[in-house]
Amino acid sequence: MRLNKVVTDYLSSYDYKNLRDNTKKRYKYFLDILCATQVGDDVLGKMSVKNVTTKHCKDAYNQWCNNSVGTANGILAISRLLFNHALREEFCMMNPFTVVRKRATERRKVVWSKEDVTKLLDAAYSDFSTRNIGLIAHMAYEWCQRVGDMRLLTWDAIDFEQRRVLIQQSKRNAEVQLPIEDDLYDMLVQQEQDFGFQQYIAPRPKPRSGVYEPYTLYKLPLYARKLMDDAGLSSELRLSDLRRTGTTEMVEAGVGIGQIMSVTGHANPQSVKPYLKNTYASANLALTARKKA
DSSP, X not given: OBHHHHHHHHHTSHHHHTSOHHHHHHHHHHHHHHHHOEETTEEGGGXXXXXXXXXXXXXXXXXXXXXXXXXXXXXXXXHHHHHHHHHHTTSOSOOXXXXXOOOOOOOOXXXXXXXXXXXXXXXXHTSHXXXXXXXXXXXXXXXXXXXXXXXTOBGGGEETTTTEEEEEOTTTOOEEEEEOOHHXXXXXXXXXXXXXXXXXXXXXXXXXXXXXXXXXXXXXXXXHHHHHHHTTOOXXXXXXXXXXXXXXXXXXXXXXXXXHHHHHOOXXXXXXXXXXXXXXXXXXXXXXXXXXX
């Protein structure tokens, strides 16, 4: 049985159906990433569950860690749970994820400078073959969204007449409606002329068998890394930092937590607090506001 069929079986099980709704959404989000992960020539979701080896699992985990150790540990936990389900149902004889050692999590704090963002976008937009990677990065930064959601964004999310985008976030199923600023609007108009005949806003520019597909979670960081290296950017920077970067810029501009949450989709103010740094900019804004009060 293929791994994606095992996922379908698990999602119809009592164990899954008995979970709380938010937990179900989180599990489904992690399982989608698991099935979409490509290790070498193998896409895990398309593999027979019996053929998934410990090497596949270790390599997959290392890939996930390249984006976020915390998220990687979440996917690892759900992957172990899924294979335990497969064992109980006798779809396989072992759980290869049990040998993968979990890394200690440390909250990532890297924030891009405006100059680095400009370097990336200039490099990406200068070549048609990399333009869609640039657009994914541009949307993630401008709207403070996850790169994973931006790579899957479709044209029905865009209202060109109202200059708005409606984003359904995959991680917590939050929905945010955001304005489209002029520079990004112009880019999307051009993009719609070139790619509006298919559903994805920023797909892989070369179709497979005539079908345009989104970048996979495995391939996108690899293509982005080469682009960033060519643009002379630090190896410390990742596309996944762009959501944090945009959010930090809002904090330093004095935007309130409630307004920030309406952009980022955070449901809990505690989730925004890590962005509240003791910087000169934020202190200056606070003291200036006090004098004006």
